[in-house]
Amino acid sequence: MADKIRRLLCLYKLYARMDLQWFMQDKFTCALCIASDLLGSVASISGVFLLSQRFAGVAGLSADEALFFLGFFTLADGLNAMLFASNNVLHISRRVGRGQVDHMLIQPVPLWMQLLAEGFMPVSGNSGFLCGLALTIVSITRLGLAVTPAWLLLLLACLLLRMAVVTGWAYLAGASAFYKPAACEEISSLAIDVFSGLGKYPLSGLPSWLAGLLFTAVPVGLMAWLPAHILLGKMDAPVTLLLPVIIAAALLSAATYAFQKGLRHYVKFGCGRYRDLGHRN
Amino acid sequence: MQRTIATARMCVREQGYFGLAELVGGYLLRVLNLLALLAIWRALLAQGADMEGLTRDQALTYTLLSAVLHPMLNIATPASGWMHDGTMLGLYQRPASIFGQLAAHTVGGWVTQLLLFSFPVTAIAAMAGIRVIPASGWFLLSLPLAVSQGFAVDFLFTCALIRLKSQEWTMHRIRAALSALLTGAVIPFRALPWGLGDWLALSPFGTLAGAPLALYAGLDSAGRLLAAQVFWNIILWPLALVWFKRSRERMVSYGG
Numbered sequence: 001m002a003d004k005i006r007r008l009l010c011l012y013k014l015y016a017r018m019d020l021q022w023f024m025q026d027k028f029t030c031a032l033c034i035a036s037d038l039l040g041s042v043a044s045i046s047g048v049f050l051l052s053q054r055f056a057g058v059a060g061l062s063a064d065e066a067l068f069f070l071g072f073f074t075l076a077d078g079l080n081a082m083l084f085a086s087n088n089v090l091h092i093s094r095r096v097g098r099g100q101v102d103h104m105l106i107q108p109v110p111l112w113m114q115l116l117a118e119g120f121m122p123v124s125g126n127s128g129f130l131c132g133l134a135l136t137i138v139s140i141t142r143l144g145l146a147v148t149p150a151w152l153l154l155l156l157a158c159l160l161l162r163m164a165v166v167t168g169w170a171y172l173a174g175a176s177a178f179y180k181p182a183a184c185e186e187i188s189s190l191a192i193d194v195f196s197g198l199g200k201y202p203l204s205g206l207p208s209w210l211a212g213l214l215f216t217a218v219p220v221g222l223m224a225w226l227p228a229h230i231l232l233g234k235m236d237a238p239v240t241l242l243l244p245v246i247i248a249a250a251l252l253s254a255a256t257y258a259f260q261k262g263l264r265h266y267v268k269f270g271c272g273r274y275r276d277l278g279h280r281n
Numbered sequence: 282m283q284r285t286i287a288t289a290r291m292c293v294r295e296q297g298y299f300g301l302a303e304l305v306g307g308y309l310l311r312v313l314n315l316l317a318l319l320a321i322w323r324a325l326l327a328q329g330a331d332m333e334g335l336t337r338d339q340a341l342t343y344t345l346l347s348a349v350l351h352p353m354l355n356i357a358t359p360a361s362g363w364m365h366d367g368t369m370l371g372l373y374q375r376p377a378s379i380f381g382q383l384a385a386h387t388v389g390g391w392v393t394q395l396l397l398f399s400f401p402v403t404a405i406a407a408m409a410g411i412r413v414i415p416a417s418g419w420f421l422l423s424l425p426l427a428v429s430q431g432f433a434v435d436f437l438f439t440c441a442l443i444r445l446k447s448q449e450w451t452m453h454r455i456r457a458a459l460s461a462l463l464t465g466a467v468i469p470f471r472a473l474p475w476g477l478g479d480w481l482a483l484s485p486f487g488t489l490a491g492a493p494l495a496l497y498a499g500l501d502s503a504g505r506l507l508a509a510q511v512f513w514n515i516i517l518w519p520l521a522l523v524w525f526k527r528s529r530e531r532m533v534s535y536g537g
Contacts, residue, residue, distance in 0.1 A: 029448065029451075032445070032448065032451050033448070033450075033451050036450075036451045036452075036454035036455045036458070037454060039454065039455060039458040039459075040454040040455075040457060040458045042458070042462075043457070043458035043459070043461040043462045044458075044461065046461060046462050047461065047467040047468050048321075050468060050472075050473055050474055050477075051321070051325070051468060051472065053474040053475075054472055054473060054474035055325060058321065058324075058325065059321060059324045059325075060324075187306070190306045190307060190310070193310060194310055194313070197310060197313075197314055198310075198313055198314060198317055201317040201318070201321060202321065202324075203317070203320075204324060205320050205321070205323060205324030205327070206316075206317070206320045207320075210316060210320075214313075218313075220313075
Protein backbone atom coordinates (compact mmCIF):
# COMPACT_ATOMS: atom_id res chain seq x y z
CA MET A 1 0.00 0.00 0.00
CA ALA A 2 2.84 2.37 0.95
CA ASP A 3 4.43 1.69 -2.45
CA LYS A 4 1.23 2.55 -4.23
CA ILE A 5 0.84 5.83 -2.33
CA ARG A 6 4.48 6.71 -3.07
CA ARG A 7 3.92 5.96 -6.74
CA LEU A 8 0.77 8.07 -6.77
CA LEU A 9 2.58 11.00 -5.18
CA CYS A 10 5.36 10.64 -7.76
CA LEU A 11 2.75 10.83 -10.53
CA TYR A 12 1.18 13.93 -8.98
CA LYS A 13 4.62 15.53 -8.90
CA LEU A 14 5.18 14.59 -12.53
CA TYR A 15 1.88 16.06 -13.72
CA ALA A 16 2.43 19.21 -11.62
CA ARG A 17 5.85 19.64 -13.24
CA MET A 18 4.44 19.17 -16.75
CA ASP A 19 1.72 21.73 -16.00
CA LEU A 20 4.30 24.20 -14.72
CA GLN A 21 6.44 23.59 -17.80
CA TRP A 22 3.52 24.57 -20.03
CA PHE A 23 3.29 27.85 -18.15
CA MET A 24 7.07 28.44 -18.36
CA GLN A 25 7.24 27.65 -22.08
CA ASP A 26 4.16 29.53 -23.26
CA LYS A 27 3.21 32.10 -20.66
CA PHE A 28 0.78 34.04 -22.85
CA THR A 29 -1.35 31.05 -23.87
CA CYS A 30 -1.34 29.57 -20.39
CA ALA A 31 -2.16 32.92 -18.73
CA LEU A 32 -4.99 33.44 -21.22
CA CYS A 33 -6.33 30.00 -20.39
CA ILE A 34 -6.15 30.73 -16.64
CA ALA A 35 -7.79 34.14 -17.11
CA SER A 36 -10.63 32.67 -19.19
CA ASP A 37 -11.27 30.02 -16.52
CA LEU A 38 -11.31 32.71 -13.86
CA LEU A 39 -13.70 34.84 -15.88
CA GLY A 40 -15.91 31.78 -16.43
CA SER A 41 -15.97 30.99 -12.71
CA VAL A 42 -16.93 34.56 -11.80
CA ALA A 43 -19.53 34.80 -14.56
CA SER A 44 -21.20 31.51 -13.64
CA ILE A 45 -22.11 32.78 -10.17
CA SER A 46 -22.67 36.41 -11.14
CA GLY A 47 -26.44 36.05 -11.63
CA VAL A 48 -27.25 34.82 -8.14
CA PHE A 49 -24.61 37.13 -6.63
CA LEU A 50 -26.05 40.26 -8.28
CA LEU A 51 -29.59 39.28 -7.27
CA SER A 52 -28.50 38.75 -3.68
CA GLN A 53 -26.79 42.15 -3.63
CA ARG A 54 -29.76 43.89 -5.21
CA PHE A 55 -32.31 42.40 -2.82
CA ALA A 56 -30.09 42.06 0.29
CA GLY A 57 -30.34 38.28 0.11
CA VAL A 58 -31.92 35.54 -1.89
CA ALA A 59 -34.16 32.56 -1.07
CA GLY A 60 -33.81 32.73 2.69
CA LEU A 61 -30.09 33.56 2.70
CA SER A 62 -28.68 36.98 3.58
CA ALA A 63 -26.34 38.62 1.04
CA ASP A 64 -23.24 37.39 2.95
CA GLU A 65 -24.67 33.92 3.36
CA ALA A 66 -25.41 33.85 -0.37
CA LEU A 67 -21.79 34.85 -0.97
CA PHE A 68 -20.67 31.91 1.20
CA PHE A 69 -22.98 29.59 -0.73
CA LEU A 70 -21.51 30.78 -4.04
CA GLY A 71 -17.99 30.68 -2.61
CA PHE A 72 -18.42 27.04 -1.59
CA PHE A 73 -19.81 26.20 -5.04
CA THR A 74 -16.85 27.85 -6.80
CA LEU A 75 -14.30 26.37 -4.38
CA ALA A 76 -15.65 22.83 -4.77
CA ASP A 77 -16.03 23.14 -8.53
CA GLY A 78 -12.51 24.59 -8.79
CA LEU A 79 -11.05 21.79 -6.65
CA ASN A 80 -12.72 19.21 -8.86
CA ALA A 81 -11.35 20.92 -11.97
CA MET A 82 -7.85 21.22 -10.53
CA LEU A 83 -7.73 17.52 -9.61
CA PHE A 84 -9.65 15.86 -12.44
CA ALA A 85 -10.20 18.18 -15.40
CA SER A 86 -7.00 17.56 -17.32
CA ASN A 87 -6.81 14.76 -19.90
CA ASN A 88 -10.61 14.35 -19.72
CA VAL A 89 -10.39 12.31 -16.54
CA LEU A 90 -13.72 13.64 -15.28
CA HIS A 91 -15.23 13.75 -18.79
CA ILE A 92 -14.39 10.08 -19.06
CA SER A 93 -16.93 9.30 -21.81
CA ARG A 94 -14.72 11.27 -24.23
CA ARG A 95 -11.78 8.95 -23.65
CA VAL A 96 -13.92 5.85 -23.68
CA GLY A 97 -15.93 6.95 -26.71
CA ARG A 98 -12.81 7.90 -28.65
CA GLY A 99 -11.21 4.54 -28.00
CA GLN A 100 -8.43 6.09 -25.95
CA VAL A 101 -8.70 3.61 -23.09
CA ASP A 102 -6.34 1.47 -25.20
CA HIS A 103 -3.57 3.94 -24.38
CA MET A 104 -4.24 3.50 -20.67
CA LEU A 105 -4.36 -0.28 -20.70
CA ILE A 106 -0.79 -0.54 -22.01
CA GLN A 107 0.67 1.67 -19.26
CA PRO A 108 2.63 -0.05 -16.47
CA VAL A 109 0.39 1.61 -13.87
CA PRO A 110 -3.04 0.45 -12.64
CA LEU A 111 -6.00 2.15 -14.27
CA TRP A 112 -7.32 3.65 -10.99
CA MET A 113 -3.93 5.24 -10.31
CA GLN A 114 -3.77 6.78 -13.77
CA LEU A 115 -7.27 8.19 -13.37
CA LEU A 116 -6.44 9.66 -9.97
CA ALA A 117 -3.26 11.35 -11.17
CA GLU A 118 -3.76 12.31 -14.84
CA GLY A 119 -6.29 15.05 -14.19
CA PHE A 120 -4.04 17.06 -11.89
CA MET A 121 -3.21 20.58 -13.13
CA PRO A 122 -2.24 22.78 -10.20
CA VAL A 123 -0.94 25.69 -12.30
CA SER A 124 -3.18 26.11 -15.34
CA GLY A 125 -6.27 24.75 -13.59
CA ASN A 126 -6.17 26.52 -10.25
CA SER A 127 -8.16 29.66 -11.06
CA GLY A 128 -11.59 28.35 -10.01
CA PHE A 129 -10.14 26.92 -6.81
CA LEU A 130 -8.36 30.15 -5.87
CA CYS A 131 -11.39 32.27 -6.78
CA GLY A 132 -13.64 30.03 -4.64
CA LEU A 133 -11.15 30.13 -1.78
CA ALA A 134 -11.06 33.94 -1.86
CA LEU A 135 -14.87 34.21 -1.95
CA THR A 136 -15.21 31.72 0.92
CA ILE A 137 -12.67 33.55 3.08
CA VAL A 138 -14.30 36.94 2.41
CA SER A 139 -17.76 35.60 3.24
CA ILE A 140 -16.51 33.86 6.41
CA THR A 141 -14.93 37.13 7.55
CA ARG A 142 -18.07 39.13 6.82
CA LEU A 143 -20.29 36.57 8.55
CA GLY A 144 -17.95 36.27 11.54
CA LEU A 145 -18.08 32.47 11.38
CA ALA A 146 -16.01 30.68 14.02
CA VAL A 147 -13.49 28.63 12.05
CA THR A 148 -12.53 25.78 14.39
CA PRO A 149 -10.63 22.59 13.50
CA ALA A 150 -13.98 20.74 13.65
CA TRP A 151 -15.55 23.20 11.21
CA LEU A 152 -12.58 22.83 8.85
CA LEU A 153 -12.97 19.05 9.00
CA LEU A 154 -16.65 19.47 8.17
CA LEU A 155 -15.71 21.70 5.22
CA LEU A 156 -13.24 19.08 4.01
CA ALA A 157 -15.86 16.34 4.38
CA CYS A 158 -18.37 18.40 2.39
CA LEU A 159 -15.82 19.02 -0.36
CA LEU A 160 -14.84 15.34 -0.57
CA LEU A 161 -18.44 14.14 -0.58
CA ARG A 162 -19.32 16.59 -3.34
CA MET A 163 -16.33 15.39 -5.34
CA ALA A 164 -17.43 11.77 -4.86
CA VAL A 165 -20.97 12.57 -6.02
CA VAL A 166 -19.79 14.38 -9.18
CA THR A 167 -17.19 11.74 -10.05
CA GLY A 168 -19.61 8.87 -9.45
CA TRP A 169 -22.28 10.61 -11.54
CA ALA A 170 -19.88 11.33 -14.42
CA TYR A 171 -18.48 7.79 -14.47
CA LEU A 172 -21.89 6.15 -14.17
CA ALA A 173 -23.08 8.10 -17.19
CA GLY A 174 -19.70 7.69 -18.95
CA ALA A 175 -19.84 3.88 -18.75
CA SER A 176 -22.50 3.94 -21.47
CA ALA A 177 -19.80 5.09 -23.91
CA PHE A 178 -18.31 1.57 -23.78
CA TYR A 179 -21.40 0.34 -25.64
CA LYS A 180 -22.29 3.39 -27.82
CA PRO A 181 -18.96 5.18 -28.33
CA ALA A 182 -20.06 7.84 -30.84
CA ALA A 183 -23.50 8.53 -29.41
CA CYS A 184 -22.30 8.76 -25.82
CA GLU A 185 -18.94 10.50 -26.34
CA GLU A 186 -20.18 13.68 -24.65
CA ILE A 187 -22.50 12.11 -22.08
CA SER A 188 -20.20 12.75 -19.09
CA SER A 189 -20.06 16.45 -20.04
CA LEU A 190 -23.84 16.54 -20.19
CA ALA A 191 -24.07 14.83 -16.81
CA ILE A 192 -21.59 17.25 -15.23
CA ASP A 193 -23.35 20.22 -16.84
CA VAL A 194 -26.47 19.32 -14.88
CA PHE A 195 -24.54 19.95 -11.67
CA SER A 196 -22.52 22.97 -12.75
CA GLY A 197 -25.59 24.52 -14.37
CA LEU A 198 -28.07 24.05 -11.54
CA GLY A 199 -25.83 23.66 -8.50
CA LYS A 200 -25.29 27.39 -8.13
CA TYR A 201 -28.99 28.21 -7.73
CA PRO A 202 -30.60 28.47 -4.31
CA LEU A 203 -33.12 25.66 -4.20
CA SER A 204 -35.63 26.78 -1.60
CA GLY A 205 -39.12 27.57 -2.80
CA LEU A 206 -39.19 24.71 -5.30
CA PRO A 207 -42.25 22.47 -5.53
CA SER A 208 -41.76 19.45 -3.25
CA TRP A 209 -41.60 16.93 -6.11
CA LEU A 210 -38.82 18.94 -7.79
CA ALA A 211 -36.94 19.49 -4.53
CA GLY A 212 -37.15 15.74 -3.83
CA LEU A 213 -35.74 15.00 -7.29
CA LEU A 214 -32.92 17.53 -6.98
CA PHE A 215 -31.73 16.24 -3.60
CA THR A 216 -31.80 12.51 -4.39
CA ALA A 217 -32.07 11.11 -7.93
CA VAL A 218 -30.37 14.12 -9.59
CA PRO A 219 -28.50 15.38 -6.52
CA VAL A 220 -27.98 18.99 -7.61
CA GLY A 221 -28.80 20.18 -4.09
CA LEU A 222 -25.68 18.45 -2.78
CA MET A 223 -23.41 20.64 -4.92
CA ALA A 224 -23.59 23.70 -2.67
CA TRP A 225 -27.07 24.28 -1.22
CA LEU A 226 -27.06 21.52 1.41
CA PRO A 227 -23.32 21.78 2.30
CA ALA A 228 -23.58 25.58 2.65
CA HIS A 229 -26.56 25.21 5.00
CA ILE A 230 -24.68 22.63 7.07
CA LEU A 231 -21.54 24.78 7.25
CA LEU A 232 -23.55 27.89 8.14
CA GLY A 233 -25.12 25.98 11.01
CA LYS A 234 -28.61 26.21 9.52
CA MET A 235 -28.93 22.41 9.48
CA ASP A 236 -27.90 19.74 11.96
CA ALA A 237 -24.56 18.44 10.63
CA PRO A 238 -24.37 14.75 11.64
CA VAL A 239 -27.92 13.96 10.55
CA THR A 240 -28.00 16.00 7.34
CA LEU A 241 -24.55 14.85 6.29
CA LEU A 242 -25.94 11.32 6.04
CA LEU A 243 -27.75 12.18 2.82
CA PRO A 244 -24.60 13.08 0.80
CA VAL A 245 -22.76 10.12 2.36
CA ILE A 246 -25.45 7.68 1.24
CA ILE A 247 -25.79 9.19 -2.22
CA ALA A 248 -22.02 9.39 -2.75
CA ALA A 249 -21.60 5.75 -1.70
CA ALA A 250 -24.46 4.63 -3.93
CA LEU A 251 -23.18 6.55 -6.95
CA LEU A 252 -19.57 5.41 -6.54
CA SER A 253 -20.64 1.76 -6.13
CA ALA A 254 -22.93 1.92 -9.16
CA ALA A 255 -20.26 3.70 -11.22
CA THR A 256 -17.56 1.16 -10.27
CA TYR A 257 -19.83 -1.74 -11.21
CA ALA A 258 -20.94 -0.15 -14.50
CA PHE A 259 -17.42 0.93 -15.44
CA GLN A 260 -15.88 -2.51 -14.77
CA LYS A 261 -18.65 -4.20 -16.71
CA GLY A 262 -18.18 -1.74 -19.57
CA LEU A 263 -14.44 -2.28 -19.52
CA ARG A 264 -14.92 -6.03 -19.96
CA HIS A 265 -17.09 -5.25 -23.02
CA TYR A 266 -14.41 -2.84 -24.31
CA VAL A 267 -11.62 -5.41 -23.92
CA LYS A 268 -13.68 -7.85 -26.00
CA PHE A 269 -14.99 -5.53 -28.74
CA GLY A 270 -12.67 -2.50 -28.71
CA CYS A 271 -13.59 0.84 -30.22
CA GLY A 272 -12.55 1.63 -33.79
CA ARG A 273 -13.30 5.34 -34.04
CA TYR A 274 -10.07 6.39 -35.75
CA ARG A 275 -9.43 6.23 -39.47
CA ASP A 276 -5.99 5.42 -40.82
CA LEU A 277 -5.18 9.10 -41.39
CA GLY A 278 -5.93 9.94 -37.76
CA HIS A 279 -9.40 11.52 -37.99
CA ARG A 280 -12.27 10.18 -35.92
CA ASN A 281 -15.44 8.71 -37.45
CA MET B 282 -32.04 30.25 -51.64
CA GLN B 283 -32.30 26.55 -52.48
CA ARG B 284 -28.66 26.09 -51.42
CA THR B 285 -29.32 27.82 -48.11
CA ILE B 286 -32.37 25.68 -47.38
CA ALA B 287 -30.46 22.51 -48.31
CA THR B 288 -27.65 23.47 -45.90
CA ALA B 289 -30.17 24.21 -43.14
CA ARG B 290 -31.87 20.87 -43.77
CA MET B 291 -28.52 19.03 -43.44
CA CYS B 292 -28.02 20.74 -40.11
CA VAL B 293 -31.43 19.62 -38.83
CA ARG B 294 -30.49 16.01 -39.63
CA GLU B 295 -27.09 16.48 -38.01
CA GLN B 296 -28.73 17.36 -34.69
CA GLY B 297 -29.72 13.73 -34.27
CA TYR B 298 -26.31 12.22 -35.14
CA PHE B 299 -25.40 11.51 -31.50
CA GLY B 300 -28.70 9.85 -30.71
CA LEU B 301 -31.85 10.65 -28.83
CA ALA B 302 -30.24 10.43 -25.37
CA GLU B 303 -27.83 13.27 -26.12
CA LEU B 304 -30.52 15.38 -27.77
CA VAL B 305 -33.21 14.94 -25.12
CA GLY B 306 -30.70 15.11 -22.23
CA GLY B 307 -29.66 18.61 -23.25
CA TYR B 308 -33.25 19.83 -23.42
CA LEU B 309 -34.13 18.24 -20.07
CA LEU B 310 -31.24 20.17 -18.55
CA ARG B 311 -32.66 23.38 -19.97
CA VAL B 312 -36.09 22.60 -18.56
CA LEU B 313 -34.59 22.04 -15.10
CA ASN B 314 -32.58 25.25 -15.43
CA LEU B 315 -35.72 27.16 -16.37
CA LEU B 316 -37.71 25.69 -13.48
CA ALA B 317 -34.98 26.68 -11.01
CA LEU B 318 -34.87 30.26 -12.34
CA LEU B 319 -38.66 30.57 -12.27
CA ALA B 320 -38.65 29.29 -8.68
CA ILE B 321 -36.06 31.91 -7.69
CA TRP B 322 -38.17 34.72 -9.14
CA ARG B 323 -41.29 33.43 -7.42
CA ALA B 324 -39.40 33.21 -4.10
CA LEU B 325 -37.94 36.72 -4.51
CA LEU B 326 -41.29 38.25 -5.34
CA ALA B 327 -43.01 36.31 -2.57
CA GLN B 328 -40.58 37.77 -0.01
CA GLY B 329 -41.72 41.23 -1.11
CA ALA B 330 -38.51 42.43 -2.84
CA ASP B 331 -38.71 45.93 -4.32
CA MET B 332 -38.30 45.41 -8.07
CA GLU B 333 -38.73 49.04 -9.13
CA GLY B 334 -41.78 48.32 -11.22
CA LEU B 335 -40.76 44.86 -12.43
CA THR B 336 -43.84 42.74 -11.82
CA ARG B 337 -43.99 39.01 -11.17
CA ASP B 338 -45.60 38.38 -14.57
CA GLN B 339 -42.92 40.38 -16.37
CA ALA B 340 -40.07 38.58 -14.56
CA LEU B 341 -41.52 35.17 -15.38
CA THR B 342 -42.22 36.07 -19.02
CA TYR B 343 -38.68 37.47 -19.37
CA THR B 344 -37.12 34.29 -17.94
CA LEU B 345 -39.31 32.00 -20.03
CA LEU B 346 -38.59 33.84 -23.29
CA SER B 347 -34.89 33.95 -22.52
CA ALA B 348 -34.85 30.13 -22.38
CA VAL B 349 -37.20 29.62 -25.31
CA LEU B 350 -35.36 31.99 -27.67
CA HIS B 351 -31.89 31.16 -26.36
CA PRO B 352 -30.27 30.18 -29.70
CA MET B 353 -31.51 33.37 -31.35
CA LEU B 354 -30.40 35.62 -28.51
CA ASN B 355 -27.01 33.99 -28.22
CA ILE B 356 -25.97 33.35 -31.82
CA ALA B 357 -23.27 30.72 -32.04
CA THR B 358 -22.33 29.65 -35.56
CA PRO B 359 -20.23 26.48 -35.86
CA ALA B 360 -17.28 28.59 -37.08
CA SER B 361 -15.07 28.16 -34.02
CA GLY B 362 -15.52 24.37 -33.84
CA TRP B 363 -15.11 24.00 -37.60
CA MET B 364 -11.94 26.02 -37.57
CA HIS B 365 -10.56 23.75 -34.87
CA ASP B 366 -11.42 20.47 -36.60
CA GLY B 367 -10.76 21.56 -40.16
CA THR B 368 -14.33 21.50 -41.49
CA MET B 369 -14.01 25.23 -42.20
CA LEU B 370 -11.62 24.55 -45.08
CA GLY B 371 -14.31 22.55 -46.87
CA LEU B 372 -16.58 25.59 -46.97
CA TYR B 373 -14.18 27.32 -49.35
CA GLN B 374 -14.67 24.51 -51.87
CA ARG B 375 -18.42 25.15 -52.17
CA PRO B 376 -20.02 27.70 -54.52
CA ALA B 377 -21.53 29.80 -51.71
CA SER B 378 -20.36 32.54 -49.37
CA ILE B 379 -18.72 31.54 -46.07
CA PHE B 380 -21.02 33.77 -44.03
CA GLY B 381 -24.06 32.43 -45.87
CA GLN B 382 -23.14 28.81 -45.20
CA LEU B 383 -22.44 29.45 -41.52
CA ALA B 384 -25.69 31.39 -41.14
CA ALA B 385 -27.73 28.67 -42.89
CA HIS B 386 -26.18 26.01 -40.71
CA THR B 387 -26.96 28.00 -37.57
CA VAL B 388 -30.56 28.70 -38.53
CA GLY B 389 -31.04 25.02 -39.41
CA GLY B 390 -29.95 24.16 -35.87
CA TRP B 391 -32.84 26.18 -34.45
CA VAL B 392 -35.49 23.90 -35.94
CA THR B 393 -34.86 21.01 -33.55
CA GLN B 394 -34.70 23.37 -30.58
CA LEU B 395 -37.97 25.05 -31.58
CA LEU B 396 -39.78 21.74 -32.10
CA LEU B 397 -38.46 19.80 -29.12
CA PHE B 398 -38.09 22.59 -26.58
CA SER B 399 -39.42 26.05 -27.39
CA PHE B 400 -42.97 25.25 -28.59
CA PRO B 401 -43.76 22.60 -25.95
CA VAL B 402 -42.32 24.69 -23.10
CA THR B 403 -44.19 27.82 -24.23
CA ALA B 404 -47.45 25.87 -24.46
CA ILE B 405 -46.98 24.36 -20.99
CA ALA B 406 -46.01 27.76 -19.54
CA ALA B 407 -49.12 29.36 -21.06
CA MET B 408 -51.26 26.67 -19.46
CA ALA B 409 -49.46 27.30 -16.14
CA GLY B 410 -50.50 30.95 -16.27
CA ILE B 411 -47.31 32.63 -17.54
CA ARG B 412 -48.04 35.39 -20.04
CA VAL B 413 -46.63 34.43 -23.46
CA ILE B 414 -48.10 37.25 -25.60
CA PRO B 415 -45.58 40.05 -26.33
CA ALA B 416 -46.32 43.30 -24.50
CA SER B 417 -45.04 45.35 -27.43
CA GLY B 418 -45.30 44.73 -31.18
CA TRP B 419 -41.84 46.31 -31.55
CA PHE B 420 -40.46 42.99 -30.34
CA LEU B 421 -41.05 41.65 -33.86
CA LEU B 422 -38.58 44.21 -35.20
CA SER B 423 -36.18 43.95 -32.29
CA LEU B 424 -35.69 40.16 -32.59
CA PRO B 425 -34.38 40.16 -36.21
CA LEU B 426 -32.13 43.10 -35.34
CA ALA B 427 -30.77 41.14 -32.36
CA VAL B 428 -30.22 38.07 -34.55
CA SER B 429 -28.40 40.12 -37.18
CA GLN B 430 -26.23 41.78 -34.52
CA GLY B 431 -25.62 38.35 -32.97
CA PHE B 432 -24.15 37.06 -36.24
CA ALA B 433 -21.87 40.09 -36.46
CA VAL B 434 -20.67 39.54 -32.87
CA ASP B 435 -20.12 35.84 -33.59
CA PHE B 436 -17.99 36.62 -36.65
CA LEU B 437 -15.96 39.09 -34.57
CA PHE B 438 -15.31 36.33 -32.02
CA THR B 439 -14.33 34.05 -34.91
CA CYS B 440 -11.78 36.64 -36.04
CA ALA B 441 -10.44 36.92 -32.49
CA LEU B 442 -10.15 33.12 -32.44
CA ILE B 443 -8.13 33.17 -35.66
CA ARG B 444 -5.78 35.73 -34.11
CA LEU B 445 -5.44 33.51 -31.02
CA LYS B 446 -4.42 30.57 -33.22
CA SER B 447 -7.63 28.56 -32.72
CA GLN B 448 -7.63 28.34 -28.93
CA GLU B 449 -11.22 27.24 -29.09
CA TRP B 450 -11.78 26.36 -25.43
CA THR B 451 -10.29 29.62 -24.15
CA MET B 452 -12.42 31.69 -26.50
CA HIS B 453 -15.48 29.61 -25.67
CA ARG B 454 -15.00 30.32 -21.95
CA ILE B 455 -14.45 34.05 -22.48
CA ARG B 456 -17.48 34.29 -24.70
CA ALA B 457 -19.75 32.32 -22.38
CA ALA B 458 -18.64 34.46 -19.45
CA LEU B 459 -19.30 37.73 -21.33
CA SER B 460 -22.69 36.46 -22.48
CA ALA B 461 -23.70 35.45 -18.95
CA LEU B 462 -22.56 38.75 -17.47
CA LEU B 463 -23.44 41.36 -20.04
CA THR B 464 -26.25 40.32 -22.39
CA GLY B 465 -29.17 40.40 -19.95
CA ALA B 466 -30.12 36.85 -20.89
CA VAL B 467 -30.22 35.65 -17.28
CA ILE B 468 -31.44 38.65 -15.27
CA PRO B 469 -33.44 41.66 -16.51
CA PHE B 470 -31.24 44.75 -16.41
CA ARG B 471 -33.76 46.45 -14.15
CA ALA B 472 -33.06 43.89 -11.42
CA LEU B 473 -29.29 44.53 -11.37
CA PRO B 474 -27.74 46.43 -8.46
CA TRP B 475 -25.68 49.66 -8.47
CA GLY B 476 -27.35 51.04 -11.62
CA LEU B 477 -25.44 48.52 -13.77
CA GLY B 478 -28.52 47.89 -15.91
CA ASP B 479 -28.66 51.49 -17.17
CA TRP B 480 -25.14 51.13 -18.56
CA LEU B 481 -25.55 47.68 -19.99
CA ALA B 482 -28.98 48.05 -21.64
CA LEU B 483 -27.63 50.05 -24.60
CA SER B 484 -24.23 48.33 -24.90
CA PRO B 485 -23.36 46.03 -27.86
CA PHE B 486 -23.78 42.96 -25.63
CA GLY B 487 -26.80 44.26 -23.73
CA THR B 488 -28.85 44.82 -26.87
CA LEU B 489 -28.27 41.22 -28.00
CA ALA B 490 -30.70 39.62 -25.54
CA GLY B 491 -31.78 42.41 -23.20
CA ALA B 492 -33.47 44.55 -25.87
CA PRO B 493 -35.90 42.01 -27.41
CA LEU B 494 -36.66 40.45 -24.03
CA ALA B 495 -37.32 43.84 -22.40
CA LEU B 496 -39.72 44.73 -25.24
CA TYR B 497 -41.44 41.37 -25.06
CA ALA B 498 -41.97 41.67 -21.30
CA GLY B 499 -42.87 45.37 -21.51
CA LEU B 500 -39.93 46.58 -19.42
CA ASP B 501 -38.61 49.40 -21.59
CA SER B 502 -39.62 51.83 -24.31
CA ALA B 503 -38.96 50.76 -27.89
CA GLY B 504 -37.38 53.96 -29.22
CA ARG B 505 -34.00 53.95 -27.50
CA LEU B 506 -33.58 50.16 -27.62
CA LEU B 507 -34.30 49.89 -31.35
CA ALA B 508 -32.08 52.91 -32.06
CA ALA B 509 -29.24 51.25 -30.14
CA GLN B 510 -29.75 47.97 -32.04
CA VAL B 511 -29.69 49.71 -35.42
CA PHE B 512 -26.60 51.66 -34.36
CA TRP B 513 -24.68 48.54 -33.30
CA ASN B 514 -25.68 46.69 -36.48
CA ILE B 515 -24.30 49.55 -38.57
CA ILE B 516 -21.06 49.60 -36.58
CA LEU B 517 -20.44 45.88 -36.04
CA TRP B 518 -21.21 44.42 -39.49
CA PRO B 519 -18.59 46.38 -41.46
CA LEU B 520 -16.14 45.73 -38.65
CA ALA B 521 -16.80 41.98 -38.82
CA LEU B 522 -16.51 41.88 -42.62
CA VAL B 523 -13.28 43.85 -42.75
CA TRP B 524 -11.66 41.98 -39.87
CA PHE B 525 -12.62 38.61 -41.30
CA LYS B 526 -11.16 39.55 -44.67
CA ARG B 527 -7.91 40.50 -42.98
CA SER B 528 -7.85 37.48 -40.66
CA ARG B 529 -8.74 34.58 -42.92
CA GLU B 530 -5.23 34.23 -44.34
CA ARG B 531 -4.06 33.44 -40.81
CA MET B 532 -6.57 30.63 -40.27
CA VAL B 533 -5.02 27.52 -38.70
CA SER B 534 -6.76 24.17 -38.40
CA TYR B 535 -5.75 21.06 -36.50
CA GLY B 536 -8.09 18.47 -37.99
CA GLY B 537 -8.98 15.18 -36.34
